[in-house]
Amino acid sequence: MKRRPLVIAAAGVGVLATAAFALPNLPPNPVTDSINDQVFQEKSRRYATAADAPTRGAQAFRLPSWVPKDATDIRIRARSTGEARLIRFTLGPTPLDGPQCTAGTPNRPRGRELNATWWPRGTRSEERPECRDARQYQVAVRGKRVYAWTDGTPSPGAGQGQAR
Template sequence: MKGIVSKVALGVAGTGMAVAVAAVAIGPRVSEWYDGRHQEQATYDTGSQAKAERRSMPTWLPDNASSVKYLMSTIGDDRLLRATLPDGRLPSGCTTGLPGKSAHSVPMSLKAGWFPEGVAAKASGSCGHYNVTLTGNQLYAWQDGAAVQAALRAERPTKH
């Protein structure tokens, strides 16, 4: 009888160990799944198509931009955008120069295979609330939701 009890206890302990190992192994996948549930990604042929199909697409994106890729958080204002600009210049209304500190100090919460890591260190201007950099005719733009909300609060008049 003692041998049976030992085997049952060992089996239960082994099952507990297997569950713990499985939890460690799938933990990162669950986190990725959860984060992915709060993101929407889309590809558009042109800037005009992107703006017609997605209300959150920035209005400064030129209609003649091509190969537009867009990733947004559905629980905040974090955004990534990549587009090919035919003339290789920043869109009208954008400004050149180093953007605010938010471009460099806030780690990007969104990641996409088509958006290079470390691009924030190359920020060379801003378009609306987006920080941007232009590499040849390839525009990379990103916005940090917390920085956007802070800017919007600063733009609102205070009530007394």
């Protein structure tokens, strides 16, 4: 007689576990966007070109200044509760001039806090620090694809008049 509540509870746990693994990997739509925002506290945006990305408003979806103006197929995933971001884009004719940290010694980032299905494995050994904006990024280039992440670590010299 007490078996029915246990079966219902087990089924509920199974549904929740499946949702936790499946939802972050589903294509963006209003349902998954809402769940990602409220449960996982992450938001994603996709832009066809750099010109489509916002230049005002939420910092999370503005492109860093070092991203070439002719970049395409831009994806951004951002933590709703902090500074963590993932960015992927495809280079156009303008090459990426290489990650730079000229304002001082790069800070040691805490580590990548986000994941996305479009983020490749094994970029850690290829990543170089990029410090030309207020936040320091770790950047890896694979062919025409550029992958960059930040955990919100300030760039060296960011407090001394660098644009935010």
